[in-house]
Amino acid sequence: MLSVNQAKRILKTRPFYRNVQPSSPWDSFLEHFQRNESVQESQKEITLPELESAQRDHLLRSLEIFRRGETGEGRILNQIELLSYYPVDQEYRKSLRLFVAEEGRHARILGQIIKQLQGEGDPSPLTQINSSESENSISYRLFYRARGLMGVRLKLMVLLCAEIIGCESYEILSRALGNSKAGERLMEIRQDEEMHLRFPCQFFPLLGVRPIFRKLWNMLYLPIALLACFTVILEHRKTFKIFDVPLRDVGSQFWKRILTGMQWIKDGIPMEEAK
Structure with missing residues (x-):
C-alpha cells in the first residue's frame, strides 16, 4: 500500500490522476432515468375495451386514486x-x-385514461369522485399525509412500499383491460414502476452496510409493506372483484413482491438489474 508521501509524489509528477472521480452507486439508475426522459410521450388516442357500466365506474374511481398518488412525491426533493x-x-x-x-x-397517462372513461356513458354517483374525495381515500392518507410527519429515511421506506403497490396494481388492471391501448399504457407504467421499486430499495443496503442495520431496515419494512398492501386491497377490492381478479391472487402477488423487496434491502440490487 502506498504511503501518504508516495501518493503526494505521484500526484505531483502525474497530475492527470487528480481528475479521477469515483463512480457513484447511482450511475446506472441515472442513465436509466435519462434514457426514459429522452423518449417522447405518445400522443396517440387511448382506446378502451368494451366495459360494463359498473366496471367503468369502479375502474375510474381506482385510477383517480392512483393518479393522486403519482403526484405526491415531489415534496421530498427539497429535503434530499x-x-x-x-x-x-x-x-x-x-x-x-x-x-x-x-x-x-x-x-x-392515468389522466388521459380517466378522461376517456369519463367520456363513455352517463356519469354515476360512483364516478363523480373529485379531488377532495381522492385525497381523503385511505391509501392517500396513509402514503402522503402521514409522510409529512416522518423523517427522510422513513419517507423513502413508505415510498418503496408505494412502488410495490404500483408494480402489482397496474399489472392487474392492464390485464383486465386486455389488448386495448389503455391496457398497453398501464403496462408501460408498470414497467417503469419496476425500476421505481429498485431505486429506493438500493438506498437502504447502502445506508446500512453492516448486516445488523440491514436486518433492522427489513424489520421496519415488513410491517409497513404489509399494512400498505392490505390497505390497497381493502380500498380497491370491488374493482378487483368486478374484473374477476380473486383477492387471494392479488394478495399473493403483493406478497411475492414484498419478499423481493426484502431480498433487495438485504443484499442490494445487482448492477445488471439497475439499468
Whole structure:
C-alpha cells in the first residue's frame, strides 16, 4: 500500500490522476432515468375495451386514486437537497428529480385514461369522485399525509412500499383491460414502476452496510409493506372483484413482491438489474 508521501509524489509528477472521480452507486439508475426522459410521450388516442357500466365506474374511481398518488412525491426533493450523508450524492439527487418527473408522466397517462372513461356513458354517483374525495381515500392518507410527519429515511421506506403497490396494481388492471391501448399504457407504467421499486430499495443496503442495520431496515419494512398492501386491497377490492381478479391472487402477488423487496434491502440490487 502506498504511503501518504508516495501518493503526494505521484500526484505531483502525474497530475492527470487528480481528475479521477469515483463512480457513484447511482450511475446506472441515472442513465436509466435519462434514457426514459429522452423518449417522447405518445400522443396517440387511448382506446378502451368494451366495459360494463359498473366496471367503468369502479375502474375510474381506482385510477383517480392512483393518479393522486403519482403526484405526491415531489415534496421530498427539497429535503434530499439538504442531506449530506452517504449514499446521497449529486447523482442520487439528479436521479430522484428524474424519478419524480417520471411519476408526473404516469399521472398524465392515468389522466388521459380517466378522461376517456369519463367520456363513455352517463356519469354515476360512483364516478363523480373529485379531488377532495381522492385525497381523503385511505391509501392517500396513509402514503402522503402521514409522510409529512416522518423523517427522510422513513419517507423513502413508505415510498418503496408505494412502488410495490404500483408494480402489482397496474399489472392487474392492464390485464383486465386486455389488448386495448389503455391496457398497453398501464403496462408501460408498470414497467417503469419496476425500476421505481429498485431505486429506493438500493438506498437502504447502502445506508446500512453492516448486516445488523440491514436486518433492522427489513424489520421496519415488513410491517409497513404489509399494512400498505392490505390497505390497497381493502380500498380497491370491488374493482378487483368486478374484473374477476380473486383477492387471494392479488394478495399473493403483493406478497411475492414484498419478499423481493426484502431480498433487495438485504443484499442490494445487482448492477445488471439497475439499468
